[in-house]
Each structure stands twice: as C-alpha cells, then as structure tokens.
Amino acid sequence: MANLIPFTKRFESSESLVNLLESRGLLICDRNKAIQYLDNIGYYRLSAYMYPLLKMPKTAHLYKEGATFKKVMMLYRFDKKLRLLMFNEIEKIEIAIRRAVMQITADMTGNPFWLTDSSYFLDSSKFNETMRAISKEYSKSKEEFILHFKRTYSEPYPPSWILGELLTIGNVNAIYRNIKQNRIRKRI
Known part of the structure; x- marks a missing residue:
C-alpha cells in the first residue's frame, strides 16, 4: 500500500483523445466517426480493444505498424457479438x-x-x-x-x-x- 500514488489524470475530450491516439501511431481514417465512437462508447471501454494493437513494451503506449481505429472497432464489435x-x-x-x-x-x-x-x-x-x-x-x-x-x-x-x-x-x-x-x- 505504500507505493500508491494519487490519481492526477484529468478529463480529456474525445477530440483530444483522438489526437493522442494519432500521436501514438494509431491510424484514424475518419476523425469525426472516431470522435463519435469515443463519445458514445467511451475511451476507457475501447482501450481494452486497443491494447492488443500496442507495440512491446505496452507501457510505452505506441501502436504497431498498421494498427487502425477501424481494427479497434472490429475487435469491439466481434466481442459484442460473441458476448x-x-x-x-x-x-x-x-x-x-x-x-x-x-x-x-x-x-x-x-x-x-x-x-x-x-x-x-x-x-x-x-x-x-x-x-x-x-x-x-x-x-x-x-x-x-x-x-x-x-x-x-x-x-x-x-x-x-x-x-x-x-x-x-x-x-x-x-x-x-x-x-x-x-x-x-x-x-x-
């Protein structure tokens, strides 16, 4: 318990999060659609589907070559149908x-x-x-x-x-x- 740190992250808009994802190497063809998905589904929920697309070490938060927001949504939809x-x-x-x-x-x-x-x-x-x-x-x-x-x-x-x-x-x-x-x- 001694290693706990305070939570300092602040709220980010969906537009800011799209910018962040792009800066980390995630290809986003339709920014408006990505913003809409983040608004409706949420970044936190979608981040689970982004995780497999990250390069190693995953803590660097950089995406593999060819990682796209479209693939994130494909994984999300597959998981939803399977569920x-x-x-x-x-x-x-x-x-x-x-x-x-x-x-x-x-x-x-x-x-x-x-x-x-x-x-x-x-x-x-x-x-x-x-x-x-x-x-x-x-x-x-x-x-x-x-x-x-x-x-x-x-x-x-x-x-x-x-x-x-x-x-x-x-x-x-x-x-x-x-x-x-x-x-x-x-x-x-």
Missing part, C-alpha cells in the same frame, strides 16, 4: 437448471410447495436466508403470473415452479446446495 451469443447459450443453461431444481424436487417430494418448507433443507439458517430473498421478490413482483396467483389462491406462496421464476441463479444454486436429500440432488 451476445454466449449470453444466449448461458440463458438456456440457466433456464434448464432452474427447471430441474424446481420441478424435479417437486416431483420427487410430491410437494409443490417444497421450496418454502424447511423440512426439505439441511441448514435452517440458509433456508431462512433464502426465504427472506423469496419473500422480498414475491412481495415486490409485478409479474402478471404472480399477481394472478395472489388474486386466485389462498396459499402464502405459489408452487416451486412458479416461485422459482422470481429467483436469481445464485438463489437457485443456494437452494440446490441446501436440499437435504442427496438422491434429489443427484437426480437434478
């Missing part, structure tokens, strides 16, 4: 995990309300923590399926396959790890 594809696939996995935890446990216990029943869990303090999260999400939910359940049924909470839709994947993971019966966890 969208990955999130799409991750979402499918998350939905499958959520369904498995909520529905397999309901099937194996024969209790659609198992999620709010402490007898199905190993650690009561973790169960209570999960119930606080469930109660919070349930009480503030404006989802039509939740409002319908509240208007229609007398139970304090919906069955697990409905209630599970309100939970984060972190909540679902904590629930899975706290399920008492090992045979249920194995089937999931």
Whole structure:
C-alpha cells in the first residue's frame, strides 16, 4: 500500500483523445466517426480493444505498424457479438437448471410447495436466508403470473415452479446446495 500514488489524470475530450491516439501511431481514417465512437462508447471501454494493437513494451503506449481505429472497432464489435451469443447459450443453461431444481424436487417430494418448507433443507439458517430473498421478490413482483396467483389462491406462496421464476441463479444454486436429500440432488 505504500507505493500508491494519487490519481492526477484529468478529463480529456474525445477530440483530444483522438489526437493522442494519432500521436501514438494509431491510424484514424475518419476523425469525426472516431470522435463519435469515443463519445458514445467511451475511451476507457475501447482501450481494452486497443491494447492488443500496442507495440512491446505496452507501457510505452505506441501502436504497431498498421494498427487502425477501424481494427479497434472490429475487435469491439466481434466481442459484442460473441458476448451476445454466449449470453444466449448461458440463458438456456440457466433456464434448464432452474427447471430441474424446481420441478424435479417437486416431483420427487410430491410437494409443490417444497421450496418454502424447511423440512426439505439441511441448514435452517440458509433456508431462512433464502426465504427472506423469496419473500422480498414475491412481495415486490409485478409479474402478471404472480399477481394472478395472489388474486386466485389462498396459499402464502405459489408452487416451486412458479416461485422459482422470481429467483436469481445464485438463489437457485443456494437452494440446490441446501436440499437435504442427496438422491434429489443427484437426480437434478
């Protein structure tokens, strides 16, 4: 901690940053477009895509021959498309995990309300923590399926396959790890 230094850099306009990039050897064909990208995306975010185009040592902040702002934007767009594809696939996995935890446990216990029943869990303090999260999400939910359940049924909470839709994947993971019966966890 003794080697920490104060932050002394000041804010720079996008136009100033374009000048800086050019002075370091980055080729910029359309200055106005580069300024617009820096205004909309930000220099700091784009700097991650500029990094591979730097000469060694990278601390000199000089660009390799042929490094262009166009290449920076190509890397940025590629990363954005890859991220969208990955999130799409991750979402499918998350939905499958959520369904498995909520529905397999309901099937194996024969209790659609198992999620709010402490007898199905190993650690009561973790169960209570999960119930606080469930109660919070349930009480503030404006989802039509939740409002319908509240208007229609007398139970304090919906069955697990409905209630599970309100939970984060972190909540679902904590629930899975706290399920008492090992045979249920194995089937999931």
